[in-house]
Amino acid sequence: MKFIKGIIVFFIGIFIPVLCVLFTVLPLFFIGDLYSNGVFTKWRSLGSPPEKIIKIVGLCNEEICVETENDKVYLFNSYDCNSEVVQSCWEQVDATIVEMPQIITCGYNFQPKPFLPDAIQGIVTRDCGSGGSSEAYYALLKDGNIWVWKNSTTDLQGVGLFILAFPFGIISLIIGAFIAIHNMPILWKKWTKTKL
Numbered sequence: 280m281k282f283i284k285g286i287i288v289f290f291i292g293i294f295i296p297v298l299c300v301l302f303t304v305l306p307l308f309f310i311g312d313l314y315s316n317g318v319f320t321k322w323r324s325l326g327s328p329p330e331k332i333i334k335i336v337g338l339c340n341e342e343i344c345v346e347t348e349n350d351k352v353y354l355f356n357s358y359d360c361n362s363e364v365v366q367s368c369w370e371q372v373d374a375t376i377v378e379m380p381q382i383i384t385c386g387y388n389f390q391p392k393p394f395l396p397d398a399i400q401g402i403v404t405r406d407c408g409s410g411g412s413s414e415a416y417y418a419l420l421k422d423g424n425i426w427v428w429k430n431s432t433t434d435l436q437g438v439g440l441f442i443l444a445f446p447f448g449i450i451s452l453i454i455g456a457f458i459a460i461h462n463m464p465i466l467w468k469k470w471t472k473t474k475l
């Protein structure tokens with residue numbers, strides 16, 4: 280019976296450090312996956328041009344383009360934009376090529392994102408580069424404002440998570456081993472005094 284008890288105590292001693300590592304490292308990868316899927320990303324308003332928007336027409340030079348009630352086309356210039364005054368970011372464009380974004384499949388599998396409840400029109404854009412992938416949801420709301428939700432992930436994100444998880448895993452393994460070494464003799468003495 281002592282042999283069987285010894286095997287049980289041995290496996291418990293191994294299981295404690297492994298459990299400590301799992302409880303430390305797995306949440307990091309879970310949070311990293313949530314971050315990659317944009318769970319922590321919020322919608323933000325791009326405001327609207329000086330005239331009332333009737334529809335989103337697509338992309339102009341990789342920027343969102345809208346058509347107003349006076350048949351004018353405006354694009355949101357994110358490069359020369361003052362983030363505090365988003366209305367100043369809208370520029371009227373005369374002759375431009377408007378493209379409707381194609382929903383392409385990226386190496387990274389983005390999870391579908393629901394549009395805002397007040398959206399009357401929306402488009403999705405994706406960019407699949409060699410170093411990562413990004414997607415954006417644009418929504419025209421009933422109040423005439425454009426809102427955007429953008430998310431991106433890099434191909435090296437898994438490496439960053441591994442580098443972050445490695446020291447946490449080592450520390451939790453040491454703590455788990457200390458707990459096991461400290462408690463296994465106590466458990467062994469207790470079990471040898473009782474019948475299995």
